[in-house]
Amino acid sequence: MLKQVDLSRVDLNLLVLFEAVLAERHVGRAADRLSLSPSAVSHGLGRLRRLLNDPLFLRTPRGVVPTARAEDLSAAVADALARVRSVVASAEPFDPATSRRRFTIGAPDGVSAVILPPLLQRLRQAAPSIDLGICQLLPTRGETSVERAWLSSLLDLEACKLDAAVIPSDDVPARFAKQVLYEEDFVIAARAGHSFAADPNLDRYCAMQHLLVSVTGDGHGFVDRVLGEQGRTRRIALTVPNFLFALAVVAETDLLCALPRCFAATYAGRFGVVAIEAPAPLGRFRLNAVTTKAALMDEGLAWMLSLLSETRPASIQSA
Structure with missing residues (x-):
């Protein structure tokens, strides 16, 4: 006993x-x-x-x-x-219409840029006094396992540094709850009128100069791993730290850049950039909103996760 x-x-x-x-x-x-x-x-x-x-x-x-x-x-x-x-x-039931709470959500910048506009619209309608904090999440440098790459984000959830994390990982420990938000894959971004759009084959793709989004400046990304499996390489002529910066550079150069499809659909047109189907499969993955199961006992956080799960990127809504 x-x-x-x-x-x-x-x-x-x-x-x-x-x-x-x-x-x-x-x-x-x-x-x-x-x-x-x-x-x-x-x-x-x-x-x-x-x-x-x-x-x-x-x-x-x-x-x-x-x-x-x-x-x-x-x-x-x-x-x-x-x-x-x-x-x-529980002494004071959570009411989104009157609540003045602040929630902190972590996500990679290409994801937060996609989910934030429709989420803000929902909040304006249902919870006008709730505030948000958005933190950029980064995978662990050099980690090839998707599950281990986002382990630091799970630790931040347990340390209460984040209320929820949106990550491209399906495999989370049992003590976490997850909700699928949307599926994503990659397209090739190029300036309008780029010659690659007329004949987007793999040989021409590998022969051209490329831009890579890399916070650390590392000139080797997941596309290079995919190409390497086929015995191919490409030249990374430039790295930039975020996706919006990438669009601005692509719009003014002949560089090509692999971007998340939903992100490109949301923002590429504003920069005069077009999205071209990738000449080889670059992988498809799910974006999951994750929090701890213990945290879901908080009525307000449970509501926020539910709102996230119901929020679809504008590019998917209009598809």
């Missing part, structure tokens, strides 16, 4: 402190987040260490790092706090 724990002797605020230090990896930043002094956070950590019989966080020159025990506890603490917050929030 499990030993009964007298919760009257446990300060549950210590779990909030644990959550903040785990997220910030720094006592000072955790203190700012909680509106406490660094000494108060250090004192609370001391109490928590004694309570859980583990150092929990080890000091480094740049802050603190969690112990294995702290990492093991992270999901359970997040779940417990989500349940407590749900109980407190």
